[in-house]
Amino acid sequence: MDAVTRRWRTALFLFMLAAGTGMASWVARTPAVRDGLDVSTGSMGLVLFGLSVGSMAGVMSSGPLVRRYGGRGAISVGASLIVTGLLVVAAGTGLSLAAGVFCGLALFGGGMGLAEVAFNIEGAAVESVIGRPVLPVLHGCFSLGTVVGALLGMGLTAAAFPVGRHLALVAALIAAAAVRAVLSIPHGTGKDDGNGAPGSGGLRGQLAVWRDRRLVLIGVIVLAMAFAEGAANDWLPLLMVDGYEVSATAGSLTFLVFASSMTLGRFAGGPLLERFGRAVVVRISAVVAALGLAVVIVAPSPAMAGAATVLWGLGASLGFPVTVSVAGDHPHDAAARVGAVSTAGYLAFLVGPPGLGFLADHIGLRLAMTVVLALVIVAATLAGALGSGRRTAAEPDPVTP
Template sequence: MDAAIRRWRAALFLFMLAAGTGMASWVARTPAVRDGLDVSTGVMGLVLFGLSTGSMAGVTASGPLVRRCGGRVTISAGAALVVAGLLVVAAGASLSLAAGVFCGLALFGGGLGIAEVAFNIEGAAVESIIGRPVLPVLHGCFSLGTVVGALLGMALTAVAFPVGWHLTAVAALIAAVAVRAVLSLPHGTGKKTAGDDDSPRRSGGPGHLRVWRDRRLLLIGVIVLAMAFGEGAANDWLPLLMVDGYHVSATAGSLTFLAFAASMTLGRFAGGPLLERFGRTQVVRISAVTASLGLVVVIVSPSPLMAGAATVLWGLGTSLGFPVTLSAAGDHPHDAAERVGAVATAGYVAFLVGPPALGFLADHIGLRLTMTVVLALLVVASALAGVLGSGGRAETAADTKAQPMSS
């Protein structure tokens, strides 16, 4: 692997680490923000809808932006929105303005949506060049960032540090990292020209819509939606689930989210060797079953300690779902960027419908029982996992038994 590829890959890892820190910093402070805004769980779901709406708008715009401008420009725009969004959230939380937090989350989510789809396209390109799994580690860096953010959030929650100042400092950190990362990215990854074979004129429609005619990709989209829903439910609600469902302190709620984030990180960094040995189908199927077992305990456990421990299974189980399905979506000789962007969009649908739907349902039956919706989706993902093992490009060593691995 030459120096340029190493810098490219390192830049992707660095930014995802910072993005994960930003996300977890927000999540760890949601109980404090909810209390500061003095709103119900249902209203908090509406506030979180800003993050979901922004994410969906961002991920929808990202594919066309990558095709028009390339990944580097798209990531730069996303990073700017992430920083601006965190600053607005900080101001809204400090002034106890729910509308301000909503708007800030919309900007933050939009930036993440724009940047993360572009990063997945970049990561899939690196994966194709070096012939080894990259996306699990890329998402592992995001999860490692969530561990850092959760630790910081837990510590600052314990000492009642102002949420506004906390998020402002995180925004400054992300801005510095983004500048460093963007400078190491190549120009034009994923960019299309008028003469490309998959242009709308020659293919019969925009690439991001045309690729959904592939039945296999459609089923992959269902899997990624289910697995992303499982991950997103914890990101949005786990601290509040522990606080409201098990009556623990806000610090204990943050500690539970830390356990989830740490298990996500472990699962993703261990994912490469597991994928090379067992293949995507078995890894995703076992992952979905593991997450389901963890969720069952969280839902029915009489003990907060047992429920907190079960979030480790939840995190391990959902850790590889999103990156592995994105990697499977990229198995195509011509439409890899469009397919990755399309499947990532399906994943973000979970983030769009999840927070408000779960919040409204929780107002009637509680957050613990509401998680049965997530459990049902994970069962569906396990049942459909077989479609991940038959792509058109190198998948994993275990899937193909014939693909050489370069360094």
């Protein structure tokens, strides 16, 4: 690997670590933000909706921006929105302005959605250069950042450190990582230069990639595995509190166990993928996640359910990055395919968990998780569509449009 590619890869890892820290820092200080705004839980739910609105907008606009300006340009815009959003949230909290926090979360979510899809495209490009898995470690850095951010948030909360100052410091950290990333990422990755496949540009080109039946199967897998990850991120602490009657602290610690398992699985995934291939690894991962979910749903004790989240986290860890990597194995439309599959995954992150909440109102969170279990089983069944390993650009796609 030459020095330029090494700096490129390192910059991606560093920014994803910072982004994960930023996301978890915000989540950890949510109670302090609510207290600063002096609003009810229901009103706080409306404030939090800003994050969903922004994230959806960022995810949907990322592909077109990458095609027009390249991954570097999209990441620059996304990072700017993330930093600005955190600063606006900090200011809104200090001034007790719920509308300000809503706008800040919209900016933050838009930046995260925009930057992360672009980073998947960049990561897939690095993989094609060095011929080794990169995306699992890239997502592992984000997961590690969530662990760091959660621990930092817990510590600063215990020390009664002002939430505004905390978020401002995290914004400065992300800004520094973004500058390093932008300076190290080459120009033009994913940019539509007019020499790709016919009709590859614009909305029509984005939709055209879904004519490939294999990509549709890959999209279903990434949607299912992203749903499993997002369900835990949004509902695992509350599931433990409501479903097993543990304390809020115990519920948070259970989520920390899950996040740590995700991190471990992603960092350990590279050698496994090189040895056994992507289809085998994702199939086994999905089975492990299904086993963990099943135990969480039916466990007779909170201790057993908490231990099962290790399996849930390990199993869900590789599904998203590996399927995105597979989508990038195409001689012409790699960026378009990665963008399409990434968008499907992030839509599952955003839309799926709220749907689980609606279902849980009627049958409870434990039973609602059977939907996630069913989707993970579907992912295990379809894993053969991922192929045994990486293909070179000279090899044809196994299933043509």
